[in-house]
Amino acid sequence: MAKIEVKAEVAGVVWKVVTQPGAKVEEDDAILILESMKMEIPVTAPVDGTIVEVYFSESEKVSEGETVAILEI
Amino acid sequence: MAFEDKISEHERRSKKARAMGSPKRLKERADAGILNARERLEEFLDKDSFSELGLFAHSYSPADSEKSPADGVVTGYGKIDGRMIAVSASDFTTLGASSAITATKKYGHLSKSAQKNGIPIIHLGECSGARMPEIMGASGIGGIAAIGSYNRRRKVPYASAVLGQSYGGSTWNAVMSDFVVMRKGAVMAVSSNRVTTVATAEEVNDEELGGWMMQTGVTGQVDLAVNSDLEALSAIKRFLSYLPSHNGELPPVTDVPAGSGGEENILELLPEERSKTYDVRKIIKAFVDKDSYFPLKERFGKAVVTALTRLNGQTVGIVANNPKFKGGALDADSCDKICAFLALCDSFNVPLVLMADTPGFLIGVEGEKQKIPGKIMNFLQALELCTVPKLAIVMRKSFGQAYLNMGGGRVDEMAAWFTGEIGFVDPAIAVSVVHGLKYKDDPERYKQLTEEMARGSSAYDLAAPFLAQTVIDPRETRKWISDMLEVHRRRPDGGIGEHLMETWPLTL
Numbered sequence: 001m002a003k004i005e006v007k008a009e010v011a012g013v014v015w016k017v018v019t020q021p022g023a024k025v026e027e028d029d030a031i032l033i034l035e036s037m038k039m040e041i042p043v044t045a046p047v048d049g050t051i052v053e054v055y056f057s058e059s060e061k062v063s064e065g066e067t068v069a070i071l072e073i
Numbered sequence: 074m075a076f077e078d079k080i081s082e083h084e085r086r087s088k089k090a091r092a093m094g095s096p097k098r099l100k101e102r103a104d105a106g107i108l109n110a111r112e113r114l115e116e117f118l119d120k121d122s123f124s125e126l127g128l129f130a131h132s133y134s135p136a137d138s139e140k141s142p143a144d145g146v147v148t149g150y151g152k153i154d155g156r157m158i159a160v161s162a163s164d165f166t167t168l169g170a171s172s173a174i175t176a177t178k179k180y181g182h183l184s185k186s187a188q189k190n191g192i193p194i195i196h197l198g199e200c201s202g203a204r205m206p207e208i209m210g211a212s213g214i215g216g217i218a219a220i221g222s223y224n225r226r227r228k229v230p231y232a233s234a235v236l237g238q239s240y241g242g243s244t245w246n247a248v249m250s251d252f253v254v255m256r257k258g259a260v261m262a263v264s265s266n267r268v269t270t271v272a273t274a275e276e277v278n279d280e281e282l283g284g285w286m287m288q289t290g291v292t293g294q295v296d297l298a299v300n301s302d303l304e305a306l307s308a309i310k311r312f313l314s315y316l317p318s319h320n321g322e323l324p325p326v327t328d329v330p331a332g333s334g335g336e337e338n339i340l341e342l343l344p345e346e347r348s349k350t351y352d353v354r355k356i357i358k359a360f361v362d363k364d365s366y367f368p369l370k371e372r373f374g375k376a377v378v379t380a381l382t383r384l385n386g387q388t389v390g391i392v393a394n395n396p397k398f399k400g401g402a403l404d405a406d407s408c409d410k411i412c413a414f415l416a417l418c419d420s421f422n423v424p425l426v427l428m429a430d431t432p433g434f435l436i437g438v439e440g441e442k443q444k445i446p447g448k449i450m451n452f453l454q455a456l457e458l459c460t461v462p463k464l465a466i467v468m469r470k471s472f473g474q475a476y477l478n479m480g481g482g483r484v485d486e487m488a489a490w491f492t493g494e495i496g497f498v499d500p501a502i503a504v505s506v507v508h509g510l511k512y513k514d515d516p517e518r519y520k521q522l523t524e525e526m527a528r529g530s531s532a533y534d535l536a537a538p539f540l541a542q543t544v545i546d547p548r549e550t551r552k553w554i555s556d557m558l559e560v561h562r563r564r565p566d567g568g569i570g571e572h573l574m575e576t577w578p579l580t581l
Contacts, residue, residue: 009398009399010399010400010402011437027372028352028397036400037402037432037499037502038348038432038499038501038502039348039349039350039400039432040348040349040350041350041396041398041399041400042350042397044397044398046372047286064437064439065439
């Protein structure tokens with residue numbers, strides 16, 4: 001089992017965290033949703049896996065390229 | 074019997090060449106569930122259609138002549154679904170299917186013959202790299218140099234499967250292809266992990282060097298990753314089914330599956346609130362022929378979808394912003410992905426539909442480092458060069474330079490959905506730029522200023538000066554595209570384009 005970092009592709013403010021450690025996700029499922037460019041933009045799982053950790057909570061700022069979660073695959 | 078000795082010798086030689094490498098290596102592969110080169114061809118080609126080239130070829134080096142059947146690559150002509158193709162299948166059990174002088178001649182012959190005769194070329198590749206010591210020294214490396222073996226002008230479709238370790242020759246074949254599929258667990262790179270580590274002292278593992286996640290998600294050099302050899306072969310057949318055998322033909326037209334065009338649900342898939350995102354892939358699937366959606370480079374540059382599809386059985390290439398990723402904002406990877414797709418469609422007479430829902434190009438330091446200005450202009454230049462029929466639909470947002478790149482002013486017909494918003498910049502962003510005001514500072518005034526900024530940005534504002542030819546209900550998408558494609562058949566030229574992108578760079 002390998003662990004991979006899930007990174008934000010755009011900068012924004014966390015609007016909602018929609019998953020939690022232990023949750024199974026499929027590729028392209030939302031992990032959290034950012035408010036960015038006047039839109040609600042999800043940060044998604046790059047591959048199928050299980051969430052190990054989510055580093056951000058609501059209203060926190062996220063930079064482009066920052067790791068927001070760890071996924072075990 | 075006449076010629077008894079000759080017949081017997083011929084049979085002995087044929088059998089030996091067809092046996093490939095050592096039985097031990099063949100068994101190891103079979104035990105691992107990996108097909109060997111000849112099994113792959115049997116699965117891939119129509120029954121009894123294979124005509125082999127170079128069965129009796131072997132290594133140029135006398136020391137290896139007895140242990141190099143077919144010089145490690147099975148090549149020839151065959152048919153898939155009744156269509157003639159040229160094909161190579163690497164035999165990894167023979168000297169690791171390494172790149173060698175005779176094998177290179179076989180590839181060159183196949184490539185020239187396929188292009189001269191207008192038949193697609195397919196490589197089922199594995200390669201341990203250069204064969205050493207055969208190609209050491211001047212006569213070795215000189216022996217594999219030949220003018221024309223890598224001369225590709227998109228006259229015929231190229232497709233490749235990466236089905237194991239792929240270094241050197243089979244990697245070159247893959248990156249020259251219009252479509253590359255990779256079996257998960259395979260690795261594609263210039264040189265092997267071992268050579269790379271020795272040469273650069275950099276410790277790397279296969280997955281980092283060229284595994285499926287790297288090649289489909291980071292580089293985009295591989296279009297699709299699958300779980301088995303059979304899935305890879307099936308993906309290549311599917312890719313070819315959308316294309317003609319050469320650029321002087323139109324793509325094949327298929328029957329329209331029952332249930333196609335159930336597009337009523339587009340309005341359920343499209344959020345009414347402009348701040349909400351959605352997955353454009355669901356929208357595309359709702360209006361194209363049933364089960365005809367075939368995305369290319371799906372894991373790369375996800376803010377845009379590039380997919381081969383069919384409408385009324387006719388192949389159509391779709392370029393659509395996907396708001397689910399980066400809000401649909403176009404980045405450098407998206408631009409590269411679009412250029413590759415435009416080159417494919419234009420070279421093989423596939424009409425294009427561009428579907429816009431984008432806040433614009435993704436600006437910022439990272440984008441500038443990735444040369445986004447150049448990428449934007451590459452994209453625009455590619456679109457200008459395309460001579461196939463081009464349609465555009467403004468789904469929701471289409472702002473600034475992205476409006477121009479997504480077809481503004483340079484397509485045969487443009488429609489806007491009644492949800493379309495067109496302008497220089499998203500009005501909500503313009504308020505912050507012009508008035509320095511954020512929503513939380515004064516919600517009422519922000520709303521009022523946003524409404525003022527949005528004036529003149531509707532779909533009807535685009536249609537009034539005839540900048541779009543019509544405004545449609547999203548549920549009319551299938552009909553509008555079908556009608557326009559029937560008009561834009563390029564009848565005087567038989568639907569065959571000018572192919573101005575045939576020499577566009579082969580990779581991203």
